[in-house]
Amino acid sequence: GLVNTYLEKSLSYTLEYKTTKDGTYQLLDTAHTNVPQSDRADDYNLAKNITIPAGSTYYYKLNITFNNLADINQEADRTAILSTKFNLGEAIVESPSLYTLKKLKLTVKDGNPDFATTATTDETEDGLYSLQDDYGTSYYYRGAVENNYVKFGGFFWRIIRINGDGSLRMIYDGTQAWPNANGATAIWESDRHIHIKPWNANYNDAKYVGWMFGGDDGTASTKQNIDGTETSETEKGKAATYNQTDSDLKELWVDPWYKTNIEDKSLSKYIGDEIFCNDRSTAPSGSTWWTSENTTYKGFGVNTTAYGGAYRVFDSGGNVKTPEPTFVCPEKNDAFTVSDTTKGNGSLMYPIGLITVDEIVTAGSGSYGKNNQYYYLYKKSRYFFWSFSPNNYIGNSANLFKINVSGGLHNANANDGSSAVAPVINIAPQYAKTMVGEGSMTSPYQIPGVD
Incomplete structure (x- = not known):
């Protein structure tokens, strides 16, 4: 409790906080200007509201000032007492993602959209939709969104979603802020990607749907996963999903871009290590997701295979169905991270x-094969854009999902050299919640002091 026998206005106070040890203190909204008077130990609220996201550490500083009160005799203050102890009171747990959402001045809406329908208006103008991910509740934008712009590293990005840990997942969108197309046909804007390259030169093995894969590029895989019986890297490399060798797109183009544009500019500290899901899950042994699959041999060599993304987009006959998106990565081995080996595989360099x-579906693409020239992922480009998600292996071809030139969800052979790259990164939670701006083209979200 607080004991304060000083005169009414003799002691004033401020309360400050910072979210990182080396950060800058910011003023909190306090419940009083002066330290409350009390001649016995009573409880008082010094701050109106203190919110600390679950799992976070904040730093606080209380400043108490003895004031010289003009025209008031303060002789009694010579023997006055100030004694107190502090606590945070009863904790109200708030998820990190909800905390970031509120810091960005956003709200939440109930229910789920019709994922089969293209989102041609801003469906999240009145609040973001939610879906569970590997970290908790994720909040995502959908449709012709106009408040998900970020400026970072000299580039503009569009927020895909707030991850469950409070970080921001965002996709590259050029060196300037582009407006939504609002149904306009392609006008060949080339600023909104970093490269136009194939996923991998080789594509005649199921392993080539992987961001990384087992064995050397050009050697055949003979099983889907490692099983613990292998005694060497060579034996492990026979498994299609063993994360041993980089795909061409990763090694030659995406990783070097990150090094040049993020790491070499000393921006890495702002980037989180959240999962990128290269979902290579298949139907359990003895069953199939496609009628053309073998019940036992899937996911390696030249065996016809439907992957997890295809299962959520097509029915067992390969026909288009209402998509069933998920933000939870089915296999830890496919959950690509750099150093996180609790939830992820720890296989990434960057x-x-x-x-x-x-994420394409939740953003508003609609069912497979539909076009959408209104939502924020449509880039008015002559190029298709790679996704991170395998579709299938069929007809001696490893195939992945992509966004086509009309904004629709489509398919591409891994060797397709006409597909562009729009990289995705995550702003770490401790910086996501400090962003300023309105998220618009003219006032994009930014980390204070970072261009």
């Missing part, structure tokens, strides 16, 4: 990836 088929 924390950068691509958008998933599930």
